[in-house]
Amino acid sequence: MPLLLNLSSRGNAITIKSEKSMTEDYKTGLDFKSTNLDIFLAIITTVGLPFLCMKLFEMTGALLPILVYYLVFCVGLVKWRKGSLDYCRPQGIVSLIFIALLLLQLILFYVSTKIIIPVKNFSLAGFFTTILIWCPANAFSEQLLWIYIYDAFAKRFEEKRLKIIFSGMGIIFYFAFIGLIHAFFWGEFMMGFQHTDPYWQLFIGIHFSITIGYLMIYRKTKSMYPVAILHLIGDIGCVLGAGYSILPYLLK
Numbered sequence: 001m002p003l004l005l006n007l008s009s010r011g012n013a014i015t016i017k018s019e020k021s022m023t024e025d026y027k028t029g030l031d032f033k034s035t036n037l038d039i040f041l042a043i044i045t046t047v048g049l050p051f052l053c054m055k056l057f058e059m060t061g062a063l064l065p066i067l068v069y070y071l072v073f074c075v076g077l078v079k080w081r082k083g084s085l086d087y088c089r090p091q092g093i094v095s096l097i098f099i100a101l102l103l104l105q106l107i108l109f110y111v112s113t114k115i116i117i118p119v120k121n122f123s124l125a126g127f128f129t130t131i132l133i134w135c136p137a138n139a140f141s142e143q144l145l146w147i148y149i150y151d152a153f154a155k156r157f158e159e160k161r162l163k164i165i166f167s168g169m170g171i172i173f174y175f176a177f178i179g180l181i182h183a184f185f186w187g188e189f190m191m192g193f194q195h196t197d198p199y200w201q202l203f204i205g206i207h208f209s210i211t212i213g214y215l216m217i218y219r220k221t222k223s224m225y226p227v228a229i230l231h232l233i234g235d236i237g238c239v240l241g242a243g244y245s246i247l248p249y250l251l252k
Contacts, residue, residue, distance in 0.1 A: 109234070
């Protein structure tokens with residue numbers, strides 16, 4: 001096994017560490033230990049960010065709130081508090097959980113074609129811009145913040161009873177934020193859906209299952225890549241079904 005020299009700043013002492021031990025020192029977002037500050041930030045983000053994005057959209061269009069959402073909160077806040085975005089090589093991506101979630105995502109695509117409302121004025125340039133830029137940006141950003149909000153509660157305490165209670169609170173805030181950001185921001189300009197039975201109920205139910213699955217597959221693979229791939233498939237499916245373009249909504 002290769003050995004690495006580590007020069008200490010104290011007395012120029014030289015220690016020898018194995019490559020394996022150097023790897024084990026690496027910390028990921030799964031090693032994150034929440035504090036009261038994280039719970040405070042999670043609550044403020046859940047309650048305040050959807051309304052901030054909505055107000056910015058009303059004043060400037062979607063571009064500025066999208067940048068604030070992705071860069072400041074999804075990337076900046078998570079990197080600051082967790083120390084890692086966890087876009088690393090996944091461990092065991094080909095698992096029953098991932099396959100099940102992938103099948104659900106494909107079923108969701110079929111269900112969405114039954115209720116999605118096609119855009120009236122199709123733009124080829126806008127359509128491809130949305131597919132190639134917005135879909136990946138959204139899919140690789142959003143869950144960083146969603147999972148941080150959950151972890152802020154779930155990783156606050158080690159004692160079993162408190163861990164169960166705060167994990168439950170984390171689930172509540174996790175879904176509360178997802179619901180609020182879609183209701184008050186994304187819902188203002190994204191593609192629409194008809195509430196046609198039973199497809200609308202299936203659409204909501206499958207979305208709920210996949211969203212829970214994001215937490216499971218992240219912990220299973222220790223990587224955000226599988227989560228982003230699943231979300232990307234969903235975003236592309238909706239854009240394809242509606243022929244949607246985000247360009248008209250970016251600036252007012």
